[in-house]
Amino acid sequence: MVKEQQPPKFRRAPPTVRREALIEATLACLRKYGHEGLSVRRIGAEAGVSPGLITHHFPSVSALIAASYETLSMSLLHSIGRHAREADVSPRERLQRFYEAWFAPALIEPGLFNTWLVFWSMTSHDAGVRAVHDRTYAAYRAALESLLGQLHRSEGVPRFRLRPAAIALAALLDGLWIEASINPRTFRAAEAVALCEDWTSALCEGAFPSLLVAPRSLGRRRAGRGMRQ
């Protein structure tokens, strides 16, 4: 009987780290293969693990997707927000840095876009994924509201309603990000940033009538049509 010193067939890991590794593998697969990437076999191969392990650690594959969604979106929001939170610059400049981080090359990438499409396409079927979206979008909007709120208290900036302002800015950012992801040749990153900066300028000048809060006297035309705060 020859005593072959062969390496172990697999290594054990505590559930927490294995779960995290599976989430990371899932994100890698979605990035590389898009919709075709969310198969248990492909994810297992990416993580160097058998397909059965996934159903062992997650109740179903959609639960794994939901967890991956939460991980990625919080990671991105934190990473982008860090650029805006550093140093002591003016609120206006903080926003600009946020925009620049948003349209940085790392974010404008087909893989990331395809990953997001998979998440979005599951919101209608899976309640768990939809819950993650709602929580994530709320956090994203809260970050924007925070940045806009600082602007709020600057010299010469009229008061405006934060929530709809953040909704509009989020929409503008998303829309530009999508087109840039699908076809990077439509416009350059600097142009996208300039368009967002324009939006900020208009906000600071009070050029968005329905966002202004209680524009008593001084008849700006079309003084808002009652959006709820």
Next chain:
Amino acid sequence: MVKEQQPPKFRRAPPTVRREALIEATLACLRKYGHEGLSVRRIGAEAGVSPGLITHHFPSVSALIAASYETLSMSLLHSIGRHAREADVSPRERLQRFYEAWFAPALIEPGLFNTWLVFWSMTSHDAGVRAVHDRTYAAYRAALESLLGQLHRSEGVPRFRLRPAAIALAALLDGLWIEASINPRTFRAAEAVALCEDWTSALCEGAFPSLLVAPRSLGRRRAGRGMRQ
């Protein structure tokens, strides 16, 4: 030999109308089942036709998707544009009607959103679908440029660069449409229209610095950073 008068097993159709019927069935399937809907068997069942017919009329399934993409997006653009093109109202009001059509209940529907997600997710893999996107997005932007161009020549509206303005407006519309499609409870249609109207107001007041063309003298801060027209 009994002469049974049984109906024919199938009916022949000229390639053109069969192709169109298949496209219609594809759109119905995508609307109902999303990503799961683009299988030859499901589409065939929807059209009351055998699965093999699809590969007979289309070189591949992705060609069918591309054709469906083109059909739907042109149909939508035309349908929405019709509301804005009718009667003789002011350019400003034309834009508002466009916004209202954009956020009408028929457009804010999970089925339509999921259909769009399928199209988007194929742009990275399939060259044909990407070509359709580019053509479609250009037509969409051209429609916006036309509407904005009319605004352009109104009294008191400063000159601005059409192309980037249309890009920004398209992004705002898309972003709002997406969030409304995923979670209709985030905001109401009227709020989305108000946010777009705000954007128009700011544009007319010249509150978007980088969009202004040749703002000679009159030092507005941050006079654009050279976006190409």
Next chain:
DNA sequence: GCTGTTATTGTACAACCGTATAGCAGCGTG
């Protein structure tokens, strides 16, 4: 009414999917 064209069907194929489950094996514990 017969014939030829061809749109259409039906089936076979190989590959893939998610889930369930029985048993192997790493590794902490004694």
Next chain:
DNA sequence: CACGCTGCTATACGGTTGTACAATAACAGC
């Protein structure tokens, strides 16, 4: 060194998928 817990593998199952291809039958032209 042996034991046992349990993370993990491997396989089987019934289902799906897109494509290929031979056979069939609708229907127009003669």
